[in-house]
Amino acid sequence: MNEITNTRHNHLIDPTMHVWGWEIPLYLFLGGLVAGIMIFAGLRALREEREKPSLALSLLPWTAPVAISLGMFFLWLDLEHPFNAWRFYLAFKVTSPMSWGAWILLGVYPVSILLAWIDTPDSLKVPVARWIAPGSTLGKLDTWSRESRRLLGGLNIAMGAALGIYTGVLLGTMAARPLWNSALLGPLFLVSGLSTGAAFMLLFGLSERERLFLGRADMGLISTELILLFLWIIGLATGGSSSQGAVAMIFGGPYTAAFWTLVVALGLLAPLVGEALELKHGAVPGKGTAILVLLGGFALRWILVFAGQDSGWVTEIAMR
């Protein structure tokens, strides 16, 4: 028999650590979504346009600066000392993923706004035409952006990838939380972000060709995500005692039902099968599967953030 008593009862740590609430999974979800939208917008900027894009596709890149602002607001709400948030920008700590993230977020704004601006149809820019008069500062920026569409596309892909990967690395670098402590969380969150980005775009009035492209891409992304989840589980299950204890949380532990139903069955397998059936029967990918993908992406981050905080270093009683 082993019995442990502990006089410590610090709020946020005991009985199990619980420092991050609903704000963090919501931010991670929005961050992934923005990463996906930026990468798709960037890819489009790199390609020669064969036909005119739908109005929805032209305007969707604006989602990036809006959604990332919302996400950063949630992050800010989570801070215990929110009026010190500016301290993030007085330092760059190379070993701190959160420091990387703070600077990446700063880079997301200019590249996503400039690409969204040049993708916006000129007819919608009439009300602000006098701001971008030739020769003015904004006018020069406008001209430069139009001439640098491919460069902006590349930068959107790079910043989107950095944003998507860092949200996973942020959790993955903590040895004290074995459920997170996997380098696969970076690519997993990036691929999930691309998938939710594609699903979000499918909610709007895209053309049939655009829907088919995103639907096919999403099937590949969901399949990749399933493989990454499988590898992540193998890594934990074959790791040390702390890793095995952590993965047990989704194999019989308290997060089993939520993980397998919300993330795997409803969030990945159901939309994968749905999209496959839609494409097989000649239908364009619809909104039902897209909503499932979005809910699944959110559930993945929600469950990982909460289960990961519950996971800890196994107490090595024999050591004493």
Add this chain to the structure above:
Amino acid sequence: MSDVRYGMVIDTMTCVGCAACVIGCKTENDTPEEYSRDWIYTLLQGVYPNVRMAIESQRCNHCDNAPCVEVCPTGASHYGAGGTVQLNPEKCSGCKACIAACPYEARYIDPRSGAADKCTFCMHRIENGVPTTSCQEICPTQSIHFGNLDDPDSEVSRLLATREWYVLRPDAGTKPKHFYLR
């Protein structure tokens, strides 16, 4: 201060788990209600009559390779005098990454300031010439020892050289400077 590396040694053979160190710390460091920088961890092993008990006074391990310092985005968590791990509340945004990164669960948020907080090895005393930490001074069984690990003649170095000892979670790779004698 480069030749000083502060460490703490707890004698689990003489500790009775009275929690005077917890009260001493609370009084000295004015920690908020319901929060403490040190605590008593008691492990009971076996079935009667083959029972053994280990009592540990635990706190921040002032790691040489501290994950809390690595993850801190603002530099609020940093290495201070004598290789200790210290916190500058003026730089802290309360992001709580350090709490999540600490395998010893040694940190908390002080609700009065919103900044992270933890044991300082009583550097405000040590740096001003008081030779003891408050937990060490109050310990009725003199089970807490504090001193320079890099000085072979210090009490902590002599204890570690002559007694069997262990550290908590050595495989976490944190290189803690907080030792338990058995």
